[in-house]
Amino acid sequence: MRAVAPLLIHPALLLVTLALSTALAVSVVPVAATAPVVEAGHAASGPGAVASPPFAGPDGKTGEVTSSAGPTPVAGTAGPVGGAGSQAPASAPKPIVAADGAPAGPGAGRPSAASAAGLGVQSGALASTGTLGAATVATGGASSGSADTFAGAALADRNEQLVVVVPSGAGQTASRYPLHANIVSTTFWVGEIFNANLSDGSQVCSTYDGQWAFHHTGITTGITPAAASGCAGSAYGGCDGVSSGTGAAFLCATEARTSANGFLPTRQPAPLQNAFYLDLPFDDVNDPTAFAGRCTVVPWAATLGLSHCADPGFSYLKNRWVRIVGPNGHVCYGQVEDAGPSSGALYHDAGYVFGTTNARPINLKFSGDSSQGAGMDVSPALNGCLGFTDLDGDADHVDWSFTERADVPPGPWLRMVTTSQVSG
Known part of the structure; x- marks a missing residue:
């Protein structure tokens, strides 16, 4: 074995070494990240549900009217239900979160209450009392009628972390589009039958989706008669609210929504499309004037592709994001x-x-404002999120502007994102 000579240190050098060691002996304290503040949303006032009139009722109630004229059937999309059945959209679900749970796309990097959850993507659960053509809908089954995305079971189990309702002006990116201020907004909901005798008096279908109620809920209890003024051949029974009755006695009522479950319906399965939906008075598919001029007036038409200008199977408005400031x-x-x-x-x-x-x-x-007519309808989820005073009133005012998807912050509105295009 090789001998090692002892290390000799001069006394003065030893003192200097000890002094430096003492000065550098600093405790390292981990810095805990501050948890994001999640503000609870404001619940809509008024208990109970507000019902719409019976399906076959001769008289309609006073309220909003939305365009529900059946769109032109498009090859490869769900077709009218009139014995032939409804085909599932051809497009596959697209995840709205990355594999690590972070927001996907241009908005990646924004802090999210659901980040680091490692979420997968799955279809929402369905409930049904029947079938719709070739698309069989069974309780607890996977959706065959929706091309929209559900962000994992973990989100459903952690709804309190989904609710990110931000007060106006709280550090959000300003919209690049013009602001529309002090606009009267009413409320509508999928499955509502406002007036069965009007071509645009039902939300069983929408101007962009002839099977809106079915695609949104996965539920059908029957088919609207071919002789009906509106939504003829559309499956009814799906309801973004409280459903009751069957056949001519079917009703779909609205209800108060709160942040407790992400503003989702309390007596229905989780929606298969975004519960945060709205409408604006520009039908760029079925209105001839809007269709003819849409590539001139829609600011993002060129971005989405001018090759769609003459295509009635494509809408430049459907699925567009809107930023809304509510009464609360x-x-x-x-x-x-x-x-x-x-x-x-x-x-x-x-x-x-x-x-x-x-x-x-x-x-x-x-x-209810004598100075102007209504300029927007919002869903029950938005009604609750924005703090409307009535579940189905006409006196609430909002400020709104279009926005880009990249500028939409995390929140319950991203739990399910609607991606499907025009469908017959």
Whole structure:
């Protein structure tokens, strides 16, 4: 074995070494990350449910009217239900979160209450009392009628972390689109039958989806008669609210929504499409004036591709994101999924919808404000998120602007994102 000579240190050098060691002996304290503050949303006032009239009732109630004219059937999408059945959309679900749970796309990197959850993607559960053509719907089964995305069971189990309702002006990116201020907004809901005797009096279908109620809920209890004024051949029974009755006695009522479960319906399965939906009075598919001029007036038409200008199977408005400031001061987000409020041949209000002068809607109806007609309908989820005073009233006012998907912050509106295009 090789001997090692002892290490000799001069006494003065030893003192210096000890002093330096003492100075550098600093305790390292881990810095805990501050948890994001999640503000509870404001619940809509008024207990109970507000019902819509019977399916076959001769008289309609007073309220908003939304465009529900059946869109032109498009090859490869769900077709009218009139014995032939409904085909599932061909497009596959697209995840809205990355594999690590972080927001996907241009908005990646924003803090999210659901980040680091490692979420997968699955279809929402369905409940049904029947079948719709070739698409069999069974309780607890996977969706065969929706091309939209559900962000994992972990989100469903942690709804309190989904609710990120941000007060107005709380550090959010300003919209690059014009603000429409002090606009009267009413409420509508999938499955509502506003007036069975009007072509645009039912939310069983929408102007962009002839099977809206089925695609949104996965439920059908019957088919609207071919002789019906509106939504003929559409499956009914699906309801974004409280359903009751069957056949001619079917009802779909609205209800108060709260942040307790992410503003989702309390007596129905989780929606298969975004519960945060709205409409604006510009039907760029079925209104001839809007369709003819849409590639001129829609600001993002070129971005989505001008090759769609003459394609009635494509909408530049459907699924578009909108930023809304509610009566409670909260900022909530939703997607355009129908056209309204309006009536007759007024579904091409480009001056209001896309204008830069904060113009009032040309529609003068469905409003409790004598100075203007209603200019937007919002879903029950948005009704609760925005703090509307009534479940189905006409006196609430909002500020709104279009926004880009990349500028939509995390929140319950991203739990399910609607991606399907025009469907017959």
